[in-house]
Amino acid sequence: CTNDGYPFECYLSTMTPYRTVSNKDFYKIQFDGCKAKKAWMVVRHGTRNPKAATIVGMKERLPLIKQKILDSSSFPNEYVKNRDLDLFRKWKPSVHPKDEKKLAHEGEEEMLLLAERMQSRFPAVFDNVYTNTTYRFKYTYSQRTQKSAYYFARGLFGKATAKSVYYPEPTKQDPILRFYKLCEKWNKNIKKNPETLLEKRLFENGIEMKQIVNNINQRLGFKSYLTTDDITLIYHTCAFETAWNKKSKSPWCSIFTVDDLKVLEYVEDLKMYWQDGYGYELSYKQACPAFGDMINFLESNDPHSKVTVYFTHSGTLLKMLAHLGLYKDEQPLTADSFSKMSNRQWKTSKIDSFATNLAFLLFGCEDGDKILTLHQERVVRLPSCPNSDLCSLNQMNKYYENSIQSCDFDALCNTR
Numbered sequence: 426c427t428n429d430g431y432p433f434e435c436y437l438s439t440m441t442p443y444r445t446v447s448n449k450d451f452y453k454i455q456f457d458g459c460k461a462k463k464a465w466m467v468v469r470h471g472t473r474n475p476k477a478a479t480i481v482g483m484k485e486r487l488p489l490i491k492q493k494i495l496d497s498s499s500f501p502n503e504y505v506k507n508r509d510l511d512l513f514r515k516w517k518p519s520v521h522p523k524d525e526k527k528l529a530h531e532g533e534e535e536m537l538l539l540a541e542r543m544q545s546r547f548p549a550v551f552d553n554v555y556t557n558t559t560y561r562f563k564y565t566y567s568q569r570t571q572k573s574a575y576y577f578a579r580g581l582f583g584k585a586t587a588k589s590v591y592y593p594e595p596t597k598q599d600p601i602l603r604f605y606k607l608c609e610k611w612n613k614n615i616k617k618n619p620e621t622l623l624e625k626r627l628f629e630n631g632i633e634m635k636q637i638v639n640n641i642n643q644r645l646g647f648k649s650y651l652t653t654d655d656i657t658l659i660y661h662t663c664a665f666e667t668a669w670n671k672k673s674k675s676p677w678c679s680i681f682t683v684d685d686l687k688v689l690e691y692v693e694d695l696k697m698y699w700q701d702g703y704g705y706e707l708s709y710k711q712a713c714p715a716f717g718d719m720i721n722f723l724e725s726n727d728p729h730s731k732v733t734v735y736f737t738h739s740g741t742l743l744k745m746l747a748h749l750g751l752y753k754d755e756q757p758l759t760a761d762s763f764s765k766m767s768n769r770q771w772k773t774s775k776i777d778s779f780a781t782n783l784a785f786l787l788f789g790c791e792d793g794d795k796i797l798t799l800h801q802e803r804v805v806r807l808p809s810c811p812n813s814d815l816c817s818l819n820q821m822n823k824y825y826e827n828s829i830q831s832c833d834f835d836a837l838c839n840t841r
């Protein structure tokens with residue numbers, strides 16, 4: 426995380442703005458004896474608005490809490506300072522439920538800058554002249570991914586051309602971009618099964634959460650006015666407002682210490698781990714159609730098509746990361762392992778921020794074709810090639826043989 430001066434930005438889980446994890450370098454990435462030929466990318470949409478229920482909480486509950494804070498005689502103190510009180514006085518909810526999940530202005534910028542940096546790193550692949558044979562873009566059936574695609578294209582080709590880029594009609598159920606919506610078994614046994622979130626619930630009702638709820642109430646001089654749900658709502662508001670505004674601080678963040686945020690971040694990490702990550706094998710095994718699409722695209726001999734970019738959601742990115750074997754901790758994430766897991770790899774603030782992206786670059790090298798993998802624009806080494814940045818197609822095919830050769834989505838996902 427790149428903001429030491431404002432550490433709140435680094436613990437916002439899946440609501441983390443991309444600027445805290447992106448790689449701002451945009452030097453050309455080159456390897457001796459190799460030429461970049463193609464790219465396949467999957468991108469989570471940029472910073473968005475919250476879901477309607479959170480917006481309603483912001484509109485109905487937060488004004489009451491705000492008034493209670495302003496009426497309290499405990500402030501200013503070490504946490505809520507005079508400038509925070511000023512911000513509270515001016516604060517009012519800024520989004521309407523009808524705008525739920527829409528792409529925010531920050532999200533537009535995230536896409537634009539991401540595209541610009543990818544183009545400067547790989548100018549021979551990300552051409553600044555658009556043709557619908559070179560580029561293949563696709564987004565899911567949602568405003569946030571559609572707009573994300575547009576701003577990404579704008580970053581590559583400029584405003585005028587971006588308007589005429591071709592996109593296929595999005596489908597409500599897309600077998601590659603959002604494969605899990607079609608996976609009956611995952612929906613039934615994992616997504617809709619209350620047991621999936623057992624560890625999350627245990628942690629939410631556990632000692633660490635109780636302690637932060639007590640501490641925050643005490644810090645605010647409230648006895649026990651704020652409930653766990655209130656704290657979660659305030660955390661989400663702090664996160665979204667931080668993501669939306671890089672220049673101004675959300676007053677809601679001021680009630681937290683960094684240690685409180687680490688606990689709240691863990692709640693979200695537990696949810697994503699058990700729902701979309703390593704918690705259950707099916708969650709990540711079912712990503713083989715998307716993985717296969719990447720291999721097919723990079724292996725295909727079509728001399729024209731160079732770039733595929735898919736604009737999609739957190740659920741796809743996390744399942745893909747786990748499918749590859751990245752960010753796998755030795756121990757599973759559980760309610761009672763919070764303190765043991767402080768250095769865990771599965772940290773959604775880092776691996777699943779807004780605009781999270783995974784890119785596979787094909788390099789033609791003197792000794793064969795190789796793949797470079799970038800996550801959040803940084804080189805990552807896949808388990809297929811732990812000792813080198815470039816991984817030969819042969820090694821990839823060997824290591825991920827099961828996924829590539831035996832991807833039977835229907836057999837994996839059928840409940841009958």
Ligand SMILES: O=C(O)[C@@H](COP(=O)(O)O)OP(=O)(O)O
Nearest residue numbers: 469470476603737738739740741
């Ligand atoms: O749509 C959302 O609320 C979540 C979950 O979507 P699914 O995993 O259900 O697709 O993803 P986000 O769009 O924030 O990346």
